Amino acid sequence: MKIKSVLARWLHVPIPPEQQHVSDFGRIGSFDSVLVRIETECGLVGYGEAKEEVGSEGNSHALVALINRKFGPALVGEDPRDITRLWELMYNGCRGHYALAEGHVFPILGRRGVSVSAISGVDLALWDILGKHMNAPVWRLLGGRKAARMPAYASGGWADADRIGQQLLGYVERGGFKAVKMRVGVIDGDPVHSARRVHAAREALGPDIGLACDAHGTYNVAQAKRFCRLVEDANLMWFEEPVTADDKRGMAEVRASTAIPIAAGESEFNRFDFRDLAELRAADVFQPDLAICGGITEAMRIGAIASAWNLRLAPHLWTGALAFAAGLHAAAASPAGWILEYSLGANPLLHELAREAFPVQDGLIEIPDRPGLGVTVNEEFAERYTIT
Structure with a gap:
């Protein structure tokens, strides 16, 4: 061949x-x-x-x-x-x-x-x-899947303090999600405003729905520490990208200052970046994006690092259908695989590029058993939106 x-x-x-x-x-x-x-x-x-x-x-x-x-x-x-x-x-x-x-x-x-x-x-x-x-299916070639379905969390959460609870509850209702993620950080101004939105979200969700926060790396170390202190009582599932990926020691400092788990990785490019995160004890959850980090081959190496350091793997899946499917396969085949991101922002490349759907039921996504990545590309859609 x-x-x-x-x-x-x-x-x-x-x-x-x-x-x-x-x-x-x-x-x-x-x-x-x-x-x-x-x-x-x-x-x-x-x-x-x-x-x-x-x-x-x-x-x-x-x-x-x-x-x-x-x-x-x-x-x-x-x-x-x-x-x-x-x-x-x-x-x-x-x-x-x-x-x-x-x-x-x-x-x-x-x-x-x-x-x-x-x-x-x-x-x-x-x-x-x-x-x-x-x-x-690719997961079979990687050693098999841990389970036929894996938990997913709904990813979005841009609303202000008055509407964030309603927005996140709407996510929960759409797929029976048991966990959600909201955005915080520089767009809110002072960390106290982000904290206010987090507390409004927690009050609306109640104690049983997992809640994660993502700052997109927009805080500095002092701001990130302050935010963590303000939301210590919100029982966060994780705090994602508290500071820029270029400041791994700063991220480690944030992690050492709080009991809130720290997640990172969508801005990293290969196993050596994730090795540094592990050695610096800068993160609890690895989030490689398989369209960025080196693909499935490198994601499995990253998953091995996570497993060796007793960390968790939760791929960044704000992607199109192919990288989304690849993330499902890698997470399902990795001992460190934990939970899957499901974007609730407008994402036509997830829902229209593939002829197959990725439904969420009771907060779980089925790991497809179709050959390869399990995605049939809609070439008509691809041709329509190709930039030449």
Whole structure:
């Protein structure tokens, strides 16, 4: 089996004004992602997804060019089943042969950022091909799933103090969710205003619904500590990205100052970033985004670090259908897999790119047993929203 072609496309899907939300990322007027299609000489086709930014909006021309002009041509003629080998060749570039022979990395200078995101999209497509070739879901190839269904939490929560309780209760009712997540941070101004919204949410939800908070890395260390003190009595499931990912020691300082679990990872790019989080004792929950961190191959390595340090794995799934499905497979196959994010913001790439649905019932999502990633791409939808 040989790779015949690799094609990346930027999908830019406008969101109707009435469905848009505003956060510290600004008004989200579209959902953007890069769709990767790999075809083999024998006709098998695998799909993957890569993201240029954590926020929904982003200019993805550079990511498309990197896949179509660098990684893609280098992969043509290779066996797509040699996923580990191909991952190392992409990550190590012209010194890839040294990495394979010597047993340690010789990474390219772009070992973070767009380069690793590009590897992510290719990696997901390779796993999709392997699953289809073996007529097995990816989780089966990773060692099997822990359970047929996994718990999910509803992710959103932008409303003000007067309406946040009603908004989150609406999430609970939509899928029987037992946990929800709301946004806090710089958009509220002083941490006391975020704390007021958290207490309003907890009062509305009662004691039995899990409540997480996400600051998107917008606090400094002092602000994050202050917020934690203000909400110590709210029994938070976790406090996500309290400070920027560039300040891992600061995050460790925040974690050491509070009993609230700290979650992080959507802004990290590979296992070495997560190793640092573990060694600094900066986080309790790892949240890799499989369209950013290096794909399924790297996510399983990250999951192994989490397991070795007795941490939990809860992938960042504010993504399109392919990276969402990949996160389900990785979490289900990892001993550290815990809970799944389910976006309740407008996300057409989750609900319209795939012909399959990902329903939530009683707060649980079924781990699909369809071959590969278990996603059938709606090519008509993809063509309609491709940016050229």
